[in-house]
Amino acid sequence: MLFKHKSVVKVDMADLDAEKTNLSNFLSSQYKVNSTTTSKGLELNMEDAQISSVVVMVKKFIHHKNLNSTHGVNAENNVVKIYKFKGTAKKKEKHEKGAAHQNITQSWGL
Numbered sequence: 056m057l058f059k060h061k062s063v064v065k066v067d068m069a070d071l072d073a074e075k076t077n078l079s080n081f082l083s084s085q086y087k088v089n090s091t092t093t094s095k096g097l098e099l100n101m102e103d104a105q106i107s108s109v110v111v112m113v114k115k116f117i118h119h120k121n122l123n124s125t126h127g128v129n130a131e132n133n134v135v136k137i138y139k140f141k142g143t144a145k146k147k148e149k150h151e152k153g154a155a156h157q158n159i160t161q162s163w164g165l
Contacts, residue, residue: 062104066113067136068096070126081116088112096137106130113137 068075075092082088082099090097099109110130117123117137129136 061100061102063133064099064101064104064106064109065093065095065134066090066097066099066109067134070139071122071137074120077120078113078116081119082112085115086112106133106135109135 066078068078071078075097079090079092079097082090082097088099088101090099101109107130110128113128113135114123117126117128126137126139129138
């Protein structure tokens, strides 16, 4: 084929707005992928792009930035979305300790 089909894959990263340039730099240095920034995230210009390969690249970036405990990646059509887990904002409350239980010798009053 003389002409290869270039496709555009969008990366929606509304929760990680500050990481747009870092993701763009990561993709260009590691995978030689050209990208442009948009208001919602990035647009990747790739030849014969497969959405599964873009998901793997974005997951590697999230793991590299130690965000894998708070963020996940989902793919729909030609959009890869980075989302924040819902349960990460809450911290578990510690239960208060109650009164100490009596052992057998204390309860008999010996």
